[in-house]
Amino acid sequence: MSEKEVILTPEGLAKLEQELEDLKTVKRKEVAARIKEAISFGDISENSEYEEAKNEQAFIEGRILTLEKMLRNARIITNEDVDTGVVSVGSKVRLKDLEFGDIVDYTIVGSAESDPMNNKISNESPVGQALLGKAKGAVVDVQVPAGVIQYEILDISL
Structure with missing residues (x-):
């Protein structure tokens, strides 16, 4: 099955590329630091900070995959x-x-x-x-x- 074409303007392309870059370079590091800190609190089985950080990490990774797929299938519309x-x-x-x-x-x-x-x-x-x-x-x-x-x-x- 072919993947759906994503139609973007140059402005929309730049916005998605910036979001992807931010997720990969900033948000990933922030959530990794939060996970590391939560682990330092001890028992992770009842650690809400750890669960919250892991959920955020899963969301970020999912969004990164979505953005990468969208950019792979992008068709740019110019004037x-x-x-x-x-x-x-x-x-x-x-x-x-x-x-x-x-x-x-x-x-x-x-x-x-x-x-x-x-x-x-x-x-x-x-x-x-x-x-x-x-x-x-x-x-x-x-x-x-x-x-x-x-x-x-x-x-x-x-």
């Missing part, structure tokens, strides 16, 4: 790859909510770097999926738990 004629990964899109008249700006990114709090939505999200391949002026229906939201695409840019 040259983005066609402003239609919405694609890497596009900045200005939308108008046709029910309430609200205007919202989103950047369409791969799922690995989605950050809805900063208006970066995944190409795999309901809104992202509805927008992909659509041109400026198009009206799209987005199925959400509360029903259907209609957006008009006002602008597509880099």
Whole structure:
């Protein structure tokens, strides 16, 4: 079975590489020191500090493996790859909510770097999926738990 391609912007790639570097060089050492200190307290069978540090170590190692796999399967999207004629990964899109008249700006990114709090939505999200391949002026229906939201695409840019 082939591994899933991870679509990243150059900014998203740099962020994941920095996180991986931090986990390998800083967090690993910190948790190893915490484990060593907890062991020095004696009996580890009832040592909550030891258990907590071992759990954190397992989380860190799991995240390192996940990040390495994501970076191995990464495809970087640059501005040259983005066609402003239609919405694609890497596009900045200005939308108008046709029910309430609200205007919202989103950047369409791969799922690995989605950050809805900063208006970066995944190409795999309901809104992202509805927008992909659509041109400026198009009206799209987005199925959400509360029903259907209609957006008009006002602008597509880099």
